[in-house]
Amino acid sequence: MPKPEAPDAKAKPEPKKKVKNDPRLVAAARELRDRWLERVNGDPSALLSHGKYDVRKELVAPEYEVMPPGDPKVKRPCLPETLGLIGFHAVHKTASRPQWIWTSFEHVKNVPDKDEVAANKFDGRYNFFKANCNGDCPTPNATPPQPWDPDPALQLRFRKDDSFKSQIVRETPLTDAAKNMNKIFHSMLQGTVWENYMLISTQWPSAFGCTSLHAQSLDAPAPKTDFLKQPDMNCSPAPTYLANSTLETYSQGDIPLASSSCIACHGNAVSFQMRPSNPKPGEVHLNQSDFTFMLEKAQ
Numbered sequence: 001m002p003k004p005e006a007p008d009a010k011a012k013p014e015p016k017k018k019v020k021n022d023p024r025l026v027a028a029a030r031e032l033r034d035r036w037l038e039r040v041n042g043d044p045s046a047l048l049s050h051g052k053y054d055v056r057k058e059l060v061a062p063e064y065e066v067m068p069p070g071d072p073k074v075k076r077p078c079l080p081e082t083l084g085l086i087g088f089h090a091v092h093k094t095a096s097r098p099q100w101i102w103t104s105f106e107h108v109k110n111v112p113d114k115d116e117v118a119a120n121k122f123d124g125r126y127n128f129f130k131a132n133c134n135g136d137c138p139t140p141n142a143t144p145p146q147p148w149d150p151d152p153a154l155q156l157r158f159r160k161d162d163s164f165k166s167q168i169v170r171e172t173p174l175t176d177a178a179k180n181m182n183k184i185f186h187s188m189l190q191g192t193v194w195e196n197y198m199l200i201s202t203q204w205p206s207a208f209g210c211t212s213l214h215a216q217s218l219d220a221p222a223p224k225t226d227f228l229k230q231p232d233m234n235c236s237p238a239p240t241y242l243a244n245s246t247l248e249t250y251s252q253g254d255i256p257l258a259s260s261s262c263i264a265c266h267g268n269a270v271s272f273q274m275r276p277s278n279p280k281p282g283e284v285h286l287n288q289s290d291f292t293f294m295l296e297k298a299q
């Protein structure tokens, strides 16, 4: 994992004793979301032999949104499997960026950029793109056929007919700045598994004045980031879109309101407001989930 950064330059100096409700505790908030690939390219030895993936032995319990009809006794299988890390998001919140800072990383061998595909410039084999297909190349970034009726008996195979193959391409090539950053960090991480992972980009709220607007309610707990619907709660995310080829595979690109924007989508967790069944007139119901769906689900 990346090392914790220095505290935000604009954060106030540390008060000596105060611990409870200390905004700096929030300033250090950090979350991860990761995506694991069951045996790279279907070849279990690939993971273990070249040591290029962060590898875990896990129990996998596939989550079925819709259980097969008719048999309430069907249990979710719990399967031992060796997994390799293919992508992860790391987000952190600072005192001056209550919209959080959204960073995404991928394994370097996942997919080529669309520019690389256009130039026929490939770098060996990829996890989700077959460079040397001849004539039978699947359409890039085509979504699997719908509907998906999961069958627990298939265990980790998603469909009986698994002839559909995805051919994934990165829609937004890395910027030169991101490539340069990767070069610097890869030289520092040489010899570790992390030199095989790269930064895709970082999305951050770029309108500085906007980020210092806090909840207008005097009752909001410090650091008052429970927004009471500001005009632009997202404070101009830059870049406008950000997607990881393994986590937002099918919503890459730059189509307004459709393509992946971390802040815009996670902003939905802020604007969702739970109300008690017997609300008092005039009572304000601030949402506590703060750009994270995990906290929104917490009971």
Ligand code: HEC
Pocket (backbone or CB within 6 Å): 031, 032, 033, 089, 090, 091, 102, 103, 104, 242, 243, 244, 248, 259, 260, 261, 262, 263, 265, 266, 291, 292, 293, 294, 295
């Ligand atoms: C279309 C909506 C959407 C987009 C776009 C999106 N996410 Fe998420 N993200 C989610 C949902 C929904 C969850 C919760 C999934 C669950 O609980 O299983 C989640 C989970 C997470 C988590 C785990 C913490 C949490 O909130 O539950 C992190 C960290 C995260 N996403 C980061 C990112 C980053 C970084 C990006 C941009 C590269 C991004 N997300 C883009 C919807 C989105």
